[in-house]
Amino acid sequence: MEVGFLGLGIMGKAMSMNLLKNGFKVTVWNRTLSKCDEVVVHGASVGETPAEVVKKCNITIAILSDPAAALSVVFDKDGVLDQICSGKGYIDMSTVDPETSWKISEAIALKGGHFLEAPVSGSKQPAETGQLVILAAGDKALYEEAVPAFDVLGKKSFFLGPVGNGAKMKLVVNMIMGSVMNAFSEGLTLAERSGLNPHSLLDVLDLGGIANPMFRGKGPEMVKDNYSPAFPLKHQQKDMRLALALGDQNAVSMPVAAAANEAFKKARSMGLGDLDFSAVYETVKLLKHSS
Numbered sequence: 514m515e516v517g518f519l520g521l522g523i524m525g526k527a528m529s530m531n532l533l534k535n536g537f538k539v540t541v542w543n544r545t546l547s548k549c550d551e552v553v554v555h556g557a558s559v560g561e562t563p564a565e566v567v568k569k570c571n572i573t574i575a576i577l578s579d580p581a582a583a584l585s586v587v588f589d590k591d592g593v594l595d596q597i598c599s600g601k602g603y604i605d606m607s608t609v610d611p612e613t614s615w616k617i618s619e620a621i622a623l624k625g626g627h628f629l630e631a632p633v634s635g636s637k638q639p640a641e642t643g644q645l646v647i648l649a650a651g652d653k654a655l656y657e658e659a660v661p662a663f664d665v666l667g668k669k670s671f672f673l674g675p676v677g678n679g680a681k682m683k684l685v686v687n688m689i690m691g692s693v694m695n696a697f698s699e700g701l702t703l704a705e706r707s708g709l710n711p712h713s714l715l716d717v718l719d720l721g722g723i724a725n726p727m728f729r730g731k732g733p734e735m736v737k738d739n740y741s742p743a744f745p746l747k748h749q750q751k752d753m754r755l756a757l758a759l760g761d762q763n764a765v766s767m768p769v770a771a772a773a774n775e776a777f778k779k780a781r782s783m784g785l786g787d788l789d790f791s792a793v794y795e796t797v798k799l800l801k802h803s804s
Protein backbone atom coordinates (compact mmCIF):
# COMPACT_ATOMS: atom_id res chain seq x y z
CA MET A 514 0.00 0.00 0.00
CA GLU A 515 1.31 3.47 -0.89
CA VAL A 516 0.54 6.38 1.41
CA GLY A 517 1.39 10.06 1.46
CA PHE A 518 2.43 11.63 4.74
CA LEU A 519 2.32 15.37 5.52
CA GLY A 520 4.04 16.67 8.67
CA LEU A 521 7.17 15.15 10.18
CA GLY A 522 7.10 16.58 13.69
CA ILE A 523 7.46 14.39 16.77
CA MET A 524 4.42 12.30 15.82
CA GLY A 525 4.66 12.36 12.03
CA LYS A 526 8.27 11.24 11.97
CA ALA A 527 7.60 8.29 14.28
CA MET A 528 4.41 7.29 12.45
CA SER A 529 5.88 7.49 8.94
CA MET A 530 8.95 5.51 10.05
CA ASN A 531 6.63 2.89 11.48
CA LEU A 532 4.74 2.61 8.20
CA LEU A 533 8.03 2.23 6.32
CA LYS A 534 9.24 -0.48 8.74
CA ASN A 535 6.03 -2.38 8.09
CA GLY A 536 6.40 -2.46 4.32
CA PHE A 537 4.33 0.56 3.26
CA LYS A 538 5.61 2.78 0.44
CA VAL A 539 5.57 6.31 1.86
CA THR A 540 5.92 9.70 0.18
CA VAL A 541 6.50 12.47 2.71
CA TRP A 542 6.31 16.25 2.79
CA ASN A 543 7.22 18.61 5.60
CA ARG A 544 7.16 22.43 5.63
CA THR A 545 10.79 22.41 6.76
CA LEU A 546 12.01 20.13 4.01
CA SER A 547 15.26 19.11 5.74
CA LYS A 548 13.22 17.11 8.28
CA CYS A 549 12.46 14.64 5.48
CA ASP A 550 16.10 13.49 5.33
CA GLU A 551 15.91 10.90 8.10
CA VAL A 552 12.84 9.15 6.73
CA VAL A 553 14.31 9.23 3.22
CA VAL A 554 17.28 7.24 4.59
CA HIS A 555 14.71 4.64 5.64
CA GLY A 556 13.15 4.45 2.17
CA ALA A 557 10.63 7.28 1.91
CA SER A 558 10.20 9.40 -1.21
CA VAL A 559 9.71 13.15 -0.95
CA GLY A 560 7.04 15.36 -2.49
CA GLU A 561 7.89 19.03 -2.89
CA THR A 562 4.38 20.19 -1.97
CA PRO A 563 1.29 18.67 -0.34
CA ALA A 564 -0.36 18.72 -3.79
CA GLU A 565 2.47 16.66 -5.27
CA VAL A 566 2.05 14.04 -2.52
CA VAL A 567 -1.71 13.83 -3.05
CA LYS A 568 -1.23 13.53 -6.82
CA LYS A 569 1.04 10.52 -6.28
CA CYS A 570 -0.86 8.69 -3.52
CA ASN A 571 -4.46 7.49 -3.23
CA ILE A 572 -4.39 7.97 0.53
CA THR A 573 -2.61 10.89 2.21
CA ILE A 574 -2.26 11.20 5.99
CA ALA A 575 -1.42 14.46 7.79
CA ILE A 576 -0.46 15.22 11.38
CA LEU A 577 0.19 18.94 11.88
CA SER A 578 0.49 21.22 14.86
CA ASP A 579 -2.85 23.02 15.09
CA PRO A 580 -5.96 24.22 13.21
CA ALA A 581 -4.05 26.97 11.37
CA ALA A 582 -1.49 24.45 10.07
CA ALA A 583 -4.17 21.88 9.17
CA LEU A 584 -6.09 24.51 7.15
CA SER A 585 -3.00 25.95 5.50
CA VAL A 586 -1.83 22.59 4.17
CA VAL A 587 -5.23 21.94 2.61
CA PHE A 588 -6.28 25.39 1.34
CA ASP A 589 -3.04 27.23 0.49
CA LYS A 590 -1.39 27.25 -2.94
CA ASP A 591 -0.06 23.80 -3.86
CA GLY A 592 -2.10 22.37 -1.02
CA VAL A 593 -4.13 19.18 -0.74
CA LEU A 594 -7.17 20.70 -2.50
CA ASP A 595 -5.18 21.24 -5.71
CA GLN A 596 -5.02 17.51 -6.39
CA ILE A 597 -7.70 15.79 -4.30
CA CYS A 598 -10.35 14.22 -6.51
CA SER A 599 -12.63 11.24 -6.83
CA GLY A 600 -10.89 8.04 -5.75
CA LYS A 601 -8.49 9.85 -3.41
CA GLY A 602 -8.68 10.02 0.38
CA TYR A 603 -7.28 12.50 2.91
CA ILE A 604 -6.88 11.57 6.59
CA ASP A 605 -6.12 14.34 9.06
CA MET A 606 -4.71 12.95 12.32
CA SER A 607 -3.89 16.38 13.83
CA THR A 608 -5.66 17.43 17.03
CA VAL A 609 -8.00 20.20 15.90
CA ASP A 610 -11.49 21.50 16.71
CA PRO A 611 -14.57 20.08 14.95
CA GLU A 612 -15.03 23.34 12.97
CA THR A 613 -11.62 22.89 11.33
CA SER A 614 -12.44 19.31 10.41
CA TRP A 615 -15.82 20.30 8.99
CA LYS A 616 -14.23 23.00 6.79
CA ILE A 617 -11.70 20.54 5.42
CA SER A 618 -14.29 17.82 4.96
CA GLU A 619 -16.66 20.09 3.01
CA ALA A 620 -13.92 21.39 0.71
CA ILE A 621 -12.67 17.89 -0.05
CA ALA A 622 -16.19 16.61 -0.70
CA LEU A 623 -16.75 19.47 -3.19
CA LYS A 624 -13.75 18.14 -5.13
CA GLY A 625 -15.16 14.59 -5.06
CA GLY A 626 -12.54 13.34 -2.58
CA HIS A 627 -13.00 11.42 0.67
CA PHE A 628 -12.16 12.67 4.15
CA LEU A 629 -11.55 11.08 7.52
CA GLU A 630 -10.43 12.79 10.70
CA ALA A 631 -8.39 10.48 12.88
CA PRO A 632 -6.70 12.19 15.83
CA VAL A 633 -4.73 9.92 18.11
CA SER A 634 -4.38 9.27 21.80
CA GLY A 635 -0.87 8.30 22.86
CA SER A 636 2.40 10.13 22.48
CA LYS A 637 5.90 9.83 21.00
CA GLN A 638 6.68 6.35 22.30
CA PRO A 639 3.32 4.78 21.36
CA ALA A 640 3.79 6.40 17.92
CA GLU A 641 7.19 4.72 17.62
CA THR A 642 5.87 1.32 18.69
CA GLY A 643 2.50 1.34 16.90
CA GLN A 644 0.49 1.60 20.12
CA LEU A 645 -1.63 4.67 19.40
CA VAL A 646 -5.38 4.79 19.89
CA ILE A 647 -7.03 6.08 16.71
CA LEU A 648 -10.22 8.16 16.99
CA ALA A 649 -11.59 8.17 13.45
CA ALA A 650 -14.75 9.78 12.10
CA GLY A 651 -16.06 10.66 8.67
CA ASP A 652 -16.00 8.57 5.50
CA LYS A 653 -16.58 4.94 6.54
CA ALA A 654 -15.29 3.50 3.25
CA LEU A 655 -12.03 5.45 3.62
CA TYR A 656 -11.79 4.20 7.21
CA GLU A 657 -12.06 0.58 5.98
CA GLU A 658 -9.44 1.27 3.32
CA ALA A 659 -7.09 2.76 5.92
CA VAL A 660 -7.43 -0.10 8.44
CA PRO A 661 -4.16 -1.81 7.33
CA ALA A 662 -2.28 1.46 8.03
CA PHE A 663 -4.18 2.05 11.30
CA ASP A 664 -3.32 -1.51 12.39
CA VAL A 665 0.37 -0.60 12.06
CA LEU A 666 0.05 2.80 13.73
CA GLY A 667 -2.22 1.86 16.60
CA LYS A 668 -3.28 -0.82 19.06
CA LYS A 669 -6.97 0.06 18.61
CA SER A 670 -9.01 2.11 16.16
CA PHE A 671 -12.45 3.53 16.87
CA PHE A 672 -14.88 4.66 14.16
CA LEU A 673 -16.96 7.33 15.90
CA GLY A 674 -19.46 8.36 13.20
CA PRO A 675 -19.73 11.74 11.44
CA VAL A 676 -16.83 14.20 11.04
CA GLY A 677 -16.36 16.17 14.24
CA ASN A 678 -16.80 13.25 16.63
CA GLY A 679 -13.11 12.27 16.41
CA ALA A 680 -12.04 15.85 17.18
CA LYS A 681 -14.50 16.11 20.06
CA MET A 682 -13.40 12.79 21.59
CA LYS A 683 -9.74 13.79 21.36
CA LEU A 684 -10.39 17.19 22.97
CA VAL A 685 -12.34 15.62 25.85
CA VAL A 686 -9.52 13.13 26.49
CA ASN A 687 -6.81 15.80 26.41
CA MET A 688 -8.87 18.17 28.57
CA ILE A 689 -8.97 15.47 31.24
CA MET A 690 -5.26 14.73 30.78
CA GLY A 691 -4.26 18.40 31.10
CA SER A 692 -6.36 18.86 34.23
CA VAL A 693 -4.91 15.72 35.81
CA MET A 694 -1.37 16.86 35.00
CA ASN A 695 -2.02 20.08 36.95
CA ALA A 696 -3.40 18.21 39.97
CA PHE A 697 -0.41 15.86 39.80
CA SER A 698 1.99 18.84 39.72
CA GLU A 699 0.29 20.37 42.76
CA GLY A 700 0.48 17.04 44.60
CA LEU A 701 4.19 16.64 43.86
CA THR A 702 4.86 20.20 45.02
CA LEU A 703 2.80 19.77 48.18
CA ALA A 704 4.59 16.52 48.99
CA GLU A 705 8.02 18.14 48.59
CA ARG A 706 7.18 21.38 50.44
CA SER A 707 5.65 19.48 53.36
CA GLY A 708 8.77 17.38 53.77
CA LEU A 709 7.80 14.16 51.99
CA ASN A 710 10.01 12.32 49.54
CA PRO A 711 8.36 12.77 46.10
CA HIS A 712 9.59 9.31 45.05
CA SER A 713 7.63 7.84 47.95
CA LEU A 714 4.55 9.69 46.71
CA LEU A 715 5.08 8.17 43.24
CA ASP A 716 5.36 4.68 44.78
CA VAL A 717 2.20 5.17 46.84
CA LEU A 718 0.24 6.53 43.83
CA ASP A 719 1.34 3.63 41.68
CA LEU A 720 -0.17 1.10 44.06
CA GLY A 721 -3.54 2.78 44.43
CA GLY A 722 -6.76 3.39 42.53
CA ILE A 723 -5.40 6.38 40.58
CA ALA A 724 -2.26 4.61 39.30
CA ASN A 725 -1.76 5.40 35.60
CA PRO A 726 0.92 5.32 32.88
CA MET A 727 1.23 9.12 32.87
CA PHE A 728 2.19 9.36 36.56
CA ARG A 729 4.44 6.30 36.14
CA GLY A 730 6.19 7.60 33.02
CA LYS A 731 6.38 11.35 33.64
CA GLY A 732 6.61 11.47 37.46
CA PRO A 733 10.26 10.39 37.87
CA GLU A 734 11.32 12.76 35.06
CA MET A 735 9.42 15.70 36.59
CA VAL A 736 11.14 15.13 39.92
CA LYS A 737 14.45 15.47 38.00
CA ASP A 738 13.17 18.62 36.18
CA ASN A 739 13.52 16.73 32.90
CA TYR A 740 10.93 17.96 30.41
CA SER A 741 12.34 16.55 27.18
CA PRO A 742 9.35 16.93 24.85
CA ALA A 743 7.14 13.98 23.96
CA PHE A 744 3.98 16.09 23.87
CA PRO A 745 4.89 19.80 23.58
CA LEU A 746 3.23 22.02 26.17
CA LYS A 747 2.12 24.53 23.51
CA HIS A 748 0.00 21.77 21.91
CA GLN A 749 -1.52 20.76 25.26
CA GLN A 750 -2.52 24.40 25.85
CA LYS A 751 -4.03 24.52 22.35
CA ASP A 752 -6.09 21.43 23.24
CA MET A 753 -7.29 22.98 26.54
CA ARG A 754 -8.29 26.11 24.64
CA LEU A 755 -10.21 24.12 22.02
CA ALA A 756 -11.85 21.93 24.68
CA LEU A 757 -12.96 25.03 26.60
CA ALA A 758 -14.51 26.38 23.38
CA LEU A 759 -16.39 23.08 23.02
CA GLY A 760 -17.52 23.56 26.64
CA ASP A 761 -18.78 27.06 25.77
CA GLN A 762 -20.73 25.74 22.79
CA ASN A 763 -22.38 23.08 24.94
CA ALA A 764 -22.86 25.23 28.08
CA VAL A 765 -20.68 22.90 30.13
CA SER A 766 -19.06 24.60 33.11
CA MET A 767 -15.44 23.47 33.36
CA PRO A 768 -13.70 25.43 36.15
CA VAL A 769 -11.03 22.76 36.64
CA ALA A 770 -10.09 22.75 32.95
CA ALA A 771 -10.17 26.56 32.85
CA ALA A 772 -7.70 26.74 35.74
CA ALA A 773 -5.48 24.13 34.07
CA ASN A 774 -5.54 26.17 30.85
CA GLU A 775 -4.36 29.24 32.78
CA ALA A 776 -1.44 27.24 34.16
CA PHE A 777 -0.44 26.07 30.67
CA LYS A 778 -0.71 29.68 29.41
CA LYS A 779 1.49 30.80 32.29
CA ALA A 780 4.01 28.11 31.34
CA ARG A 781 4.00 29.35 27.75
CA SER A 782 4.63 32.89 28.97
CA MET A 783 7.63 31.53 30.88
CA GLY A 784 9.06 30.20 27.59
CA LEU A 785 8.23 26.55 28.33
CA GLY A 786 5.99 25.94 25.29
CA ASP A 787 8.40 23.67 23.43
CA LEU A 788 9.09 21.49 26.47
CA ASP A 789 6.94 18.53 27.44
CA PHE A 790 3.53 19.46 28.85
CA SER A 791 4.67 18.13 32.24
CA ALA A 792 6.74 21.35 32.49
CA VAL A 793 3.55 22.95 33.83
CA TYR A 794 4.96 21.62 37.11
CA GLU A 795 7.37 24.58 36.99
CA THR A 796 4.47 27.05 37.21
CA VAL A 797 3.17 25.37 40.37
CA LYS A 798 6.62 25.35 41.95
CA LEU A 799 7.03 29.03 41.05
CA LEU A 800 3.67 30.07 42.52
CA LYS A 801 4.26 28.16 45.74
CA HIS A 802 7.76 29.76 46.04
CA SER A 803 6.47 33.30 45.67
CA SER A 804 3.85 33.01 48.45
Ligand SMILES: NC(=O)C1=CN([C@@H]2O[C@H](COP(=O)(O)OP(=O)(O)OC[C@H]3O[C@@H](n4cnc5c(N)ncnc54)[C@H](OP(=O)(O)O)[C@@H]3O)[C@@H](O)[C@H]2O)C=CC1
Pocket residue numbers: 519520521522523524525543544545546548576577578579581582585586606607608609633634635636637743744745748749
Ligand atom coordinates in the same frame (compact mmCIF):
# COMPACT_ATOMS: atom_id res chain seq x y z
N1 LIG B 1 3.37 14.81 20.55
C1 LIG B 1 2.36 14.11 21.04
O1 LIG B 1 2.48 13.40 22.06
C2 LIG B 1 1.01 14.13 20.39
C3 LIG B 1 0.62 15.13 19.52
N2 LIG B 1 -0.65 15.10 18.97
C4 LIG B 1 -1.09 16.13 18.05
O2 LIG B 1 -0.47 15.84 16.80
C5 LIG B 1 -0.14 17.05 16.11
C6 LIG B 1 1.36 17.09 15.84
O3 LIG B 1 2.03 17.02 17.09
P1 LIG B 1 3.63 16.91 17.18
O4 LIG B 1 4.13 16.00 16.15
O5 LIG B 1 3.90 16.66 18.61
O6 LIG B 1 4.00 18.40 16.84
P2 LIG B 1 5.39 19.05 16.34
O7 LIG B 1 5.37 20.43 16.87
O8 LIG B 1 6.52 18.17 16.68
O9 LIG B 1 5.22 19.05 14.76
C7 LIG B 1 4.31 19.92 14.14
C8 LIG B 1 4.28 19.67 12.65
O10 LIG B 1 3.37 20.61 12.05
C9 LIG B 1 4.07 21.30 11.02
N3 LIG B 1 3.54 22.65 10.86
C10 LIG B 1 3.37 23.59 11.81
N4 LIG B 1 2.83 24.70 11.30
C11 LIG B 1 2.68 24.48 9.97
C12 LIG B 1 2.18 25.24 8.89
N5 LIG B 1 1.69 26.48 9.06
N6 LIG B 1 2.17 24.68 7.67
C13 LIG B 1 2.64 23.43 7.48
N7 LIG B 1 3.13 22.65 8.45
C14 LIG B 1 3.14 23.17 9.69
C15 LIG B 1 5.52 21.30 11.46
O11 LIG B 1 6.37 21.58 10.37
P3 LIG B 1 7.86 22.18 10.60
O12 LIG B 1 8.72 20.99 10.87
O13 LIG B 1 8.16 22.89 9.35
O14 LIG B 1 7.75 23.12 11.79
C16 LIG B 1 5.64 19.86 11.96
O15 LIG B 1 5.73 18.96 10.89
C17 LIG B 1 -0.66 18.18 17.00
O16 LIG B 1 -1.96 18.51 16.59
C18 LIG B 1 -0.69 17.56 18.39
O17 LIG B 1 -1.62 18.18 19.24
C19 LIG B 1 -1.52 14.08 19.23
C20 LIG B 1 -1.16 13.06 20.07
C21 LIG B 1 0.10 13.03 20.75
Ligand SMILES: O=CCCC(=O)O
Pocket residue numbers: 608633634635636687744
Ligand atom coordinates in the same frame (compact mmCIF):
# COMPACT_ATOMS: atom_id res chain seq x y z
O1 LIG C 1 -2.32 14.63 22.38
C1 LIG C 1 -1.40 14.13 23.02
C2 LIG C 1 -1.59 13.00 23.88
C3 LIG C 1 -0.37 12.64 24.66
C4 LIG C 1 -0.60 11.40 25.45
O2 LIG C 1 -1.63 10.73 25.29
O3 LIG C 1 0.31 11.10 26.26
